[in-house]
Amino acid sequence: MDLTGLKWLQQHQQMVSPEFLQILGSDGREELRKVESYLGNNIYDTIDGCISRTSSFQMEPVKNNEENRVIALGNKRKPEGKRETREKKKKIKAEDETESSMKENSNMSNTETSSDVLKQDYIHVRARRGEATDRHSLAERARREKISKKMKCLQDIVPGCNKVTGKAGMLDEIINYVQSLQQQVEFLSMKLSFLNPQLEFHINELSSMMADPRSFPLHQQGSLDYSVINSNQTTSLNALKMETSSNWDVHSQCLYSNLRTDSVSSFFSLK
């Protein structure tokens, strides 16, 4: 969330209601603390200040828990475009005064930095609709932010996602990437099946792995292990000829203990 959330808060100076804090949960509170440190400990002052200042706004007659939130601004925000159309202004006695004062402050807030604006008298607040839908809209917004946060993480993982913006494009990229990975798995498994027609994976793997030119960096260790594994190889070949599962298990155990050597890890760590 970090930068975008900070900018959002900076531009709109939204008072964070205690209920919003609850919905955000502990993660949200952490983020708020980060924002606070960024803005220089202004937010918590302002939150306390807001709560104390709401009384000065003559909002006491309408003070409920749900309505102790935020009054609509004239600010237009793109992601909140939907919610603005749904919003109605609450009937507050001091609404006209607060609106005019807020309009002044809204103009100033767009140009000044957050720390200056937050220290002013009037804090920008934003109204939600009625009581019942308040919680829903807040919850929805929290949910949407969670999803966008996670999509940003996905963006880091999936290569080539940086160029595309917007949720739909990014999701398409992610879907294409997953599909391509699955196709790669299928293709490689086809290759493997062609390379090993009798599914004799075990012996071939070991011998090819040990003799692989790419394991050169671990030359000395590799040669030592090679001798060990050679002796095991012959015994396991005999076991294969007999084709009894018990022998196979025993030898597979030995082979697996040999597998846990450094040479194998080097083999698989080389790209």
Added chain:
Amino acid sequence: MASAYNPIYTDVPEKDVFALHFLQTLSNLRTQNSFSSPDNKTSDRVKKIKKAAYVSMARAAGATNRLWSRSLLHQAAKRNNKNVRFLRRKRRVTWLMRRRSNRGDPIEDVAAERLRNLVPGGGGMETSKLMEETAHYIKCLSMQVKVMQCLVDGLSPK
């Protein structure tokens, strides 16, 4: 790039773990089909190897800790007619689907549906959980691809 604050917990084990599990599953394949190997058709072999790859990936990535790995193993066990576990999840699926039908961001939902079809076990997850699972799944898939690529390169004639 790595952000210090990563809400998705994606720690994928090293390549060695994946390699070990994959080889183990392949050798299990070998023991199962020791007597019928010449009669195998190509497509059967390919399917078996593919299934082995997915199952080993699911096991290597922490079999029961992740939803997608659980559902992968579940599907694989079903195909072998083994005992079916985790029946409890079905109830949760219906509840979540009812809940999901109420919300709708049409842009998200279409793509989320496609993603759900791709990621195993995605049908019963909410969108945020789906994102986490996708991230982990992508990381594990890429590890598995690397392991298999190493194997193929090692096995291919020089």
